[in-house]
Amino acid sequence: MRTVACPSQVVDPWLAHTVRIVSITDEVEGVATYHLEFADADTADSYSFLPGQFNMLYLPGVGEAAISISSDPSAQGTLDHTVRIAGNVTGELARTDVGSTFGLRGPFGSSWPIDDCAGGDVVIVTGGIGLAPLRPAIYEFLNRKSEFGHITLLYGARNPFGMLYTSEYDDWQLRGLNVNTTVDRSSQAWQGNVGVVTQLLDRMPVPDPKKTSVLCCGPEVMMWYTARSALGRRIPKDRIWVSLERNMNCAIGLCGHCQFGPTFVCKDGPVIRYDRVASLLKVEGF
Amino acid sequence: MINQQLSGKEMFLPKSEIQSLIDLLRNDGFTVVGPTIDQEAIVYNEIASVDELPRGWTDRQEPGKYRLQKRGDDACFGFVVGPHSWKKYLFPPLTTVASAEKTEAGWQARTPEPDSTRFAFLGVRACELAAIGIQDRVFTEGTYVDPVYAARRRNAFIIAVNCTQAAPTCFCSSMNTGPRCTSGYDLALTELEDGFVIESGSKEGESLVAGLATQDLTSAQITKADSVRQQAVDQQTRHLDTEGIRDVLLTNLSHTRWEEIGDRCLGCTNCTMVCPTCFCSSVEEVADLSGETVERQRHWDSCFNLSFSYMSHGTTRDRISHRYRQWLTHKLASWHDQFDTSGCVGCGRCITWCPVGIDLTEEVAAIRGDGSASATGGAT
Numbered sequence: 001m002r003t004v005a006c007p008s009q010v011v012d013p014w015l016a017h018t019v020r021i022v023s024i025t026d027e028v029e030g031v032a033t034y035h036l037e038f039a040d041a042d043t044a045d046s047y048s049f050l051p052g053q054f055n056m057l058y059l060p061g062v063g064e065a066a067i068s069i070s071s072d073p074s075a076q077g078t079l080d081h082t083v084r085i086a087g088n089v090t091g092e093l094a095r096t097d098v099g100s101t102f103g104l105r106g107p108f109g110s111s112w113p114i115d116d117c118a119g120g121d122v123v124i125v126t127g128g129i130g131l132a133p134l135r136p137a138i139y140e141f142l143n144r145k146s147e148f149g150h151i152t153l154l155y156g157a158r159n160p161f162g163m164l165y166t167s168e169y170d171d172w173q174l175r176g177l178n179v180n181t182t183v184d185r186s187s188q189a190w191q192g193n194v195g196v197v198t199q200l201l202d203r204m205p206v207p208d209p210k211k212t213s214v215l216c217c218g219p220e221v222m223m224w225y226t227a228r229s230a231l232g233r234r235i236p237k238d239r240i241w242v243s244l245e246r247n248m249n250c251a252i253g254l255c256g257h258c259q260f261g262p263t264f265v266c267k268d269g270p271v272i273r274y275d276r277v278a279s280l281l282k283v284e285g286f
Numbered sequence: 287m288i289n290q291q292l293s294g295k296e297m298f299l300p301k302s303e304i305q306s307l308i309d310l311l312r313n314d315g316f317t318v319v320g321p322t323i324d325q326e327a328i329v330y331n332e333i334a335s336v337d338e339l340p341r342g343w344t345d346r347q348e349p350g351k352y353r354l355q356k357r358g359d360d361a362c363f364g365f366v367v368g369p370h371s372w373k374k375y376l377f378p379p380l381t382t383v384a385s386a387e388k389t390e391a392g393w394q395a396r397t398p399e400p401d402s403t404r405f406a407f408l409g410v411r412a413c414e415l416a417a418i419g420i421q422d423r424v425f426t427e428g429t430y431v432d433p434v435y436a437a438r439r440r441n442a443f444i445i446a447v448n449c450t451q452a453a454p455t456c457f458c459s460s461m462n463t464g465p466r467c468t469s470g471y472d473l474a475l476t477e478l479e480d481g482f483v484i485e486s487g488s489k490e491g492e493s494l495v496a497g498l499a500t501q502d503l504t505s506a507q508i509t510k511a512d513s514v515r516q517q518a519v520d521q522q523t524r525h526l527d528t529e530g531i532r533d534v535l536l537t538n539l540s541h542t543r544w545e546e547i548g549d550r551c552l553g554c555t556n557c558t559m560v561c562p563t564c565f566c567s568s569v570e571e572v573a574d575l576s577g578e579t580v581e582r583q584r585h586w587d588s589c590f591n592l593s594f595s596y597m598s599h600g601t602t603r604d605r606i607s608h609r610y611r612q613w614l615t616h617k618l619a620s621w622h623d624q625f626d627t628s629g630c631v632g633c634g635r636c637i638t639w640c641p642v643g644i645d646l647t648e649e650v651a652a653i654r655g656d657g658s659a660s661a662t663g664g665a666t
Contacts, residue, residue, distance in 0.1 A: 013430045014383040014582070016395035039392060060386035060393050060580040061573040086598035101392025219599075246602065247595050249568050252430035255587070256566030257594060259616060261536070262623030267429055283539050285608030 013252045016058045016103030017043050022078050023098055027164050030085045031129060032094065033070065035078035039101065047107075049073055051114060051136035052243060052271040055106030056251045057081065057089065059096070065089035066248040066266070068133030069107060074143055079104075082132035082164065108251040110271045112137040112215055113241055114144070120211030121149040123204070123235075125226045127156040127197055130217035131164045133243055133270070137215060142175045149211070152178040152204065156197030159183050160190045180204070197222070201229040209234040216274075217243040224281045227274050240274035261286065292486055297500035298507055300481040304362065305336045307445070310497050311406040316443055319375060320408035321368070326354055328368040330375075333408070340365060347453040347634065350643030363409055363477050366453040367633050371562030372414055373421060375405050376438050379586045383434065383569060388578035400437035410446045410471065412464030413456075413633040417562030418444075419470055423625045424565050434584075443490065446471035450514040452521035455634030457647060460526040463631045465518035476511045483511045526632065526647040527654065528618075534654050535619040539611065543652050548607025550642050555588035557636035557644075558613065563629050566594070589613050614646060 018039040025033040038044040056064045071080035085094050157163045169179045182193035214230045223242040246258035246265040253267035261280045322331045323340045345365045346353045386395045425435035446467040458464035467474045472491035476483040486492040558564040568587040573580045590609045595602035603609045621629035637645045
C-alpha cells in the first residue's frame with residue numbers, strides 16, 4: 001500500500017466560497033465590473049491575491065468561468081471582476097442582480113512580476129478587456145511608485161467607447177502613470193492616437209531598455225507583435241511578460257484543458273515570461 | 287509501505303490458493319477487482335471468485351484489432367492488456383467533485399467526504415504499475431492534490447502479475463517500464479502451469495502471504511518462472527526510439543506528417559480513453575428539477591474533442607492534426623517538462639484500439655526519420 005502525500009492542502013480545491021454581489025459598475029457595452037464580498041468573515045479575512053491572478057466564478061447550474069481579479073490587492077473592500085459577456089456563465093452573470101450570491105474558487109495562477117520590475121521603467125501594453133488583469137498591477141506600481149522609474153500604460157481599443165476605467169485615468173496620471181491610448185477607429189470627438197497599440201511602443205522613448213520591463217495582455221497575435229516591438233527597442237526577451245488565455249476547467253492543473261506545450265496556463269500561467277513561450281506563440285493550432 | 291524491510295523471499299502458491307487470496311482480501315474489507323470477460327474483451331471488474339478470471343483465454347492484438355482466443359490450458363493471466371486500465375478505479379470516469387445548494391443564506395457549496403472504498407487490484411502488469419506511478423505524480427505530487435484520486439490510491443492494494451507473453455503492440459521494453467514488475471506492488475505473481483511464484487513488495491503484502499498455504503520453491507519452478515518471464519521480453523517486436531524524443535517532437539511542430547496523420551485520424555478519442563495515463567477531464571453541472579441542488583460531475587474528457595480547447599473567441603485546436611499533435615507531443619514530450627517522466631508506458635492500447643490502426647511508434651519514427659531535414663517550425 002502506498003502513503004499518498006496530502007501536504008499543505010487542507011481545503012479541497014474544488015470547494016467554492018459563497019460571495020455576494022455588493023454592486024455592479026457598467027463599464028462599456030457588454031462589460032461590467034462585479035464588486036464582490038465573501039459571505040463568510042473568516043474567508044474574507046484570510047483571502048488575498050496577487051496582481052494578475054484569477055478566480056473561478058461559479059454560477060451553480062450554469063458552470064464556472066475563469067475571471068481575472070481587477071481590484072487593488074492591497075486595498076480593503078470588495079473583490080472586483082471586470083467581465084465581458086462571452087458565454088453561458090458570463091451571460092448569466094450579466095442577468096444577475098446586486099445582492100445575489102454565487103460561488104468563487106481562487107485565487108489561482110501566477111502573477112505579474114512587480115518586484116522584478118523595481119529599479120527600472122515599466123511599460124504596460126494592453127487592449128480592450130486586457131486592461132482588467134493589469135489594473136491590480138497598475139495599483140500596485142502606483143502604491144509603490146518610488147521603487148520604479150517611468151511607468152507607462154499603452155492602451156488600445158477598437159473605438160473610443162471601448163475603453164475601460166476611463167474615469168480613473170486622471171488619478172493615475174496624477175499619481176505618476178503615463179497613460180497613452182489609441183483606437184482602431186476614431187469617432188468625431190476623438191483627438192487622440194489612431195492605430196495599433198504597438199505603434200505607441202515603437203514611438204515612445206526607451207532610455208534604458210536593459211532595465212525596462214514590458215507587461216502585456218491581449219490576443220496572442222497582439223502579444224507577439226508587442227514582443228517584437230519591444231525586442232526592436234532592445235528590451236531583453238526575459239524582461240517581457242505576457243498573460244495567456246486558454247480554456248480553463250479546473251484551474252488546478254488537473255484537467256488538461258489549458259495546456260500550452262509544457263505550460264498549464266492555469267497554474268504555471270496566466271502570467272509567463274515571454275522567452276518561455278515565444279517559440280510556441282506563432283504555431284498555428286497549438 | 288514499499289520501502290520497509292522485507293524478507294524478499296519468493297514462495298510457491300498453488301493455483302487453488304488464488305481463491306483464498308481473494309477471500310482474505312474480501313474478508314478484510316477490500317473490493318477485489320480483476321480481469322473478467324465481458325463483451326468479447328478482457329476487462330477489469332469486481333470479482334469474488336477465481337472462476338470469474340478469464341481462465342484459458344488469451345488476446346490477439348495488432349493495430350486496430352483485438353480478438354479473444356482459447357489458449358488450450360487454464361492459465362488465469364495468459365493474456366496481455368485489454369481496453370480497461372486501473373485508472374477506471376483510481377480516477378473514476380464519472381465522479382462528483384462538489385455540490386451546491388440554494389439556501390436562505392444564498393448558494394452554499396460543499397465537497398464530498400473522501401472516498402473510503404478499499405480496492406485490491408488483482409493482475410496489474412508492469413506497464414500498469416508504471417502508469418499508476420505516473421498518475422500518482424499527476425494527481426498527488428503537484429501544487430494541488432486531487433482528493434478523489436488521493437483517497438482511492440491511499441487505500442489500494444496492488445497484486446501485480448508478471449507478463450509471460452507479449453502482444454505485437456507491446457513496447458514496454460522501449461519505455462523501460464516492463465515486462466518485469468520491479469516495484470510499486472504489494473504482491474507480485476508469476477504464473478506457472480500449476481500455480482504461481484509469489485513475492486511481497488510491502489509489509490501488508492507479506493502479512494497477507496502469511497495467511498496463504500504457500501510452499502517453498504523448487505529450483506525447477508525458479509528456472510521455469512525465469513523462462514516464462516523471459517518469453518515476454520523475447521516476444522516484443524515493437525520499438526519506440528526514445529532518444530532525445532522530447533526535442534525531436536517539439537522542434538517538428540510544423541512537420542508535414544501531422545497533416546497526414548490528421549487525414550487518417552478520426553478524432554474518436556479511443557486512444558485517450560484506453561490510455562492508462564491520460565488524465566483529461568471536464569466538470570459539468572447536473573441540477574435537479576428545481577435547479578436548487580446542483581452536483582458538479584467530473585467526467586473523462588479528451589484532447590481529441592473539438593470542444594476541449596474551446597474559448598469564447600474560437601477553438602484553439604480546430605483541426606484533427608492539431609489535436610493529434612497535442613496528444614502525441616504531450617504524451618511523449620511536454621510530459622517530461624511537466625512531470626519529469628514520459629507519459630507513455632508502452633502498453634500499446636492506443637495502437638490496438640485505434641479504429642484505423644494509427645501506431646504512435648510508427649508516427650514518431652516518421653517524424654524522426656526526416657526530422658532534421660523538414661523541421662520548419664516550432665521550438666528551437
